Amino acid sequence: MSLAQDLLDQADHLINMDGASPKQASLRRAVSTAYYALFHLLIDEAVSNWAVVRQRSKLARTFDHGPMKRVCDDYVKTFYSAGAPPSQLALKDVAQTFSELQLKRHIADYDNSYSWTKTDAQDWIVRTKVAFKYWDAIRAQAESQDFLLSLFLPKLTRQ
Amino acid sequence: MFVPTEVRKDPQINTAIKTVLSELSPWVRYVRYSIDQDWTGDWAVFFRVVLSDQVASRTRRNEIVGCVISRITDELDLPNLGMMPHFSFRTELEQAELNDPDWAPLAT
Numbered sequence: 001m002s003l004a005q006d007l008l009d010q011a012d013h014l015i016n017m018d019g020a021s022p023k024q025a026s027l028r029r030a031v032s033t034a035y036y037a038l039f040h041l042l043i044d045e046a047v048s049n050w051a052v053v054r055q056r057s058k059l060a061r062t063f064d065h066g067p068m069k070r071v072c073d074d075y076v077k078t079f080y081s082a083g084a085p086p087s088q089l090a091l092k093d094v095a096q097t098f099s100e101l102q103l104k105r106h107i108a109d110y111d112n113s114y115s116w117t118k119t120d121a122q123d124w125i126v127r128t129k130v131a132f133k134y135w136d137a138i139r140a141q142a143e144s145q146d147f148l149l150s151l152f153l154p155k156l157t158r159q
Numbered sequence: 160m161f162v163p164t165e166v167r168k169d170p171q172i173n174t175a176i177k178t179v180l181s182e183l184s185p186w187v188r189y190v191r192y193s194i195d196q197d198w199t200g201d202w203a204v205f206f207r208v209v210l211s212d213q214v215a216s217r218t219r220r221n222e223i224v225g226c227v228i229s230r231i232t233d234e235l236d237l238p239n240l241g242m243m244p245h246f247s248f249r250t251e252l253e254q255a256e257l258n259d260p261d262w263a264p265l266a267t
Binding site for chain 2: 066069070073076077080081084093096099100103106115117119120122123126127130
């Protein structure tokens with residue numbers, strides 16, 4: 001099983017490990033882990049296009065959270081500028097979920113003033129699962145492959 | 160937080176909320192929002208969505224949460240708004256337990 005899927009399973013485990021009254025630490029780790037599941041899913045998909053297998057892990061380390069989020073935000077805005085084409089709806093949802101999850105991960109890891117509820121955290125694990133499902137359905141499409149290239153080379157999107 | 164006037168798009172945001180509330184009532188009780196910078200410094204709209212306690216089942220909640228995210232995003236006219244929306248959800252019961260003023264209904 002892939003690291004991305006293992007992380008998603010781990011997020012599920014973390015959110016359920018304390019029963020009905022989960023610790024804030026468990027909820028925070030669950031949300032953060034869900035973000036990293038989607039982060040690694042997209043990176044693994046992007047670097048899998050690189051022919052030299054031994055170089056893929058080095059390439060994977062060049063992906064940067066902030067620029068990836070901006071690529072996703074730009075994709076969502078462009079989707080609406082283009083009249084919300086139904087053929088790109090699933091990819092728009094993946095991009096929006098990535099951007100949202102990254103923010104949640106930041107809150108989960110750094111903002112102690114925010115109180116997570118189990119259902120609140122669970123919402124984002126469910127959204128991550130939906131993004132995995134959508135990605136699986138569209139991963140071979142040209143638009144999806146171009147999106148991966150933008151995540152890898154964010155300056156391309158801004159040109 | 161000081162928000163530059165060119166960033167404030169309250170009428171546009173309130174119209175989107177009103178539209179979605181009319182579509183998703185009684186599952187969505189009310190929506191509050193604030194405009195702030197995200198961790199990268201980009202301006203964003205942070206929606207706090209309070210759901211009816213009737214949205215207790217996981218399946219129903221998943222459906223409503225997905226609907227709220229997609230419908231508010233659809234209605235916002237993002238290219239013109241220039242900001243990304245972000246969403247958090249609680250039920251009325253959860254809000255009553257947490258008693259968080261940022262999530263309380265606005266006095267009318």
